[in-house]
Amino acid sequence: MKEFITTSLETHLFFGRIMKEHALFLQAAFPAGETEYRNKANWFREEFEKILRQTVRLADGMVGEDVLRSGEVFTEFTVMAEQQTGRLTKIPIDFRITQAEKKLRAGCAKYADKRMVWQIRQLNRHVLRLLSGLIMFKKQILREVTSCRLYTANYPLLIEHIIREAELYRQIITMLEEKTCMSSENIVETELFWNQIMMEHALFIRGLLDPTECELVETADTFAEDYFRLLEEAKRQDCKTMNGLTKRTLETTKRYRDFKAAGTKGITGCDIRSIILPLLADHVLREANHYLRILKQEGE
Numbered sequence: 001m002k003e004f005i006t007t008s009l010e011t012h013l014f015f016g017r018i019m020k021e022h023a024l025f026l027q028a029a030f031p032a033g034e035t036e037y038r039n040k041a042n043w044f045r046e047e048f049e050k051i052l053r054q055t056v057r058l059a060d061g062m063v064g065e066d067v068l069r070s071g072e073v074f075t076e077f078t079v080m081a082e083q084q085t086g087r088l089t090k091i092p093i094d095f096r097i098t099q100a101e102k103k104l105r106a107g108c109a110k111y112a113d114k115r116m117v118w119q120i121r122q123l124n125r126h127v128l129r130l131l132s133g134l135i136m137f138k139k140q141i142l143r144e145v146t147s148c149r150l151y152t153a154n155y156p157l158l159i160e161h162i163i164r165e166a167e168l169y170r171q172i173i174t175m176l177e178e179k180t181c182m183s184s185e186n187i188v189e190t191e192l193f194w195n196q197i198m199m200e201h202a203l204f205i206r207g208l209l210d211p212t213e214c215e216l217v218e219t220a221d222t223f224a225e226d227y228f229r230l231l232e233e234a235k236r237q238d239c240k241t242m243n244g245l246t247k248r249t250l251e252t253t254k255r256y257r258d259f260k261a262a263g264t265k266g267i268t269g270c271d272i273r274s275i276i277l278p279l280l281a282d283h284v285l286r287e288a289n290h291y292l293r294i295l296k297q298e299g300e
């Protein structure tokens with residue numbers, strides 16, 4: 001039960017925020033006249049904001065120190081990125097949630113009473129319902145965009161990418177609810193999943209940077225190639241040789257996290273020319289931090 005509570009809350013802390021930000025990126029990228037799409041994206045954004053708020057309320061003293069410190073829940077840039085993105089998009093962002101997250105204390109679920117388990121169960125079920133709706137909405141957007149009936153400033157690949165992230169979130173919560181464990185097979189799959197995510201981030205970054213930012217474009221391209229190679233090798237190799245590959249993935253991802261952190265600093269500091277929202281920069285940084293924590297856990 002303790003494991004169930006802690007893992008549920010840790011998952012919502014990371015993914016709940018990710019979903020609310022996906023909804024914001026969707027909302028911000030539609031033309032002003034697409035009121036139905038914008039309103040629907042806004043609705044999901046608000047619903048996942050409520051999920052995150054509720055999670056933070058429940059998580060104090062109930063989640064791991066490693067998660068809180070990993071930089072996947074918030075980074076040193078998150079509040080600043082939220083304030084700037086709110087100003088730029090005119091979409092309100094409640095950065096008090098982030099401030100509350102900074103005050104969260106780690107701990108094991110000492111007070112894991114029946115009421116708490118019931119509350120988490122309700123939260124998980126509510127999230128699963130919301131996720132089904134959000135995944136359907138993202139798929140509808142992808143269909144309309146790829147058949148040229150709808151315009152968005154988001155790449156089709158970005159929409160595919162955020163569908164996959166939402167599906168992973170749903171898969172994790174479903175497993176928690178059905179009490180099935182992560183098998184070792186899943187670890188290889190997890191690595192394939194996140195290596196692709198990391199590669200695509202590099203492709204998005206290179207495509208959203210101003211064309212004059214040659215050096216950054218080049219570095220992003222190199223990271224995309226690195227992850228492409230890691231993916232190719234992982235597909236060819238079996239489990240026995242996976243360890244060496246995990247080590248290289250970990251090294252690449254550490255360097256990549258530093259690149260993303262420098263990028264987020266540059267974008268929030270207005271030192272980089274691009275069409276990247278500050279919160280998108282921070283978002284992909286948090287996803288790298290999340291992946292790093294998983295990789296380090298595997299190495300233990």
Ligand SMILES: [Fe+2]
Binds near residue numbers: 018287
């Ligand atoms: Fe994401």
Ligand SMILES: [Fe+2]
Binds near residue numbers: 161165197201284287
């Ligand atoms: Fe992502």
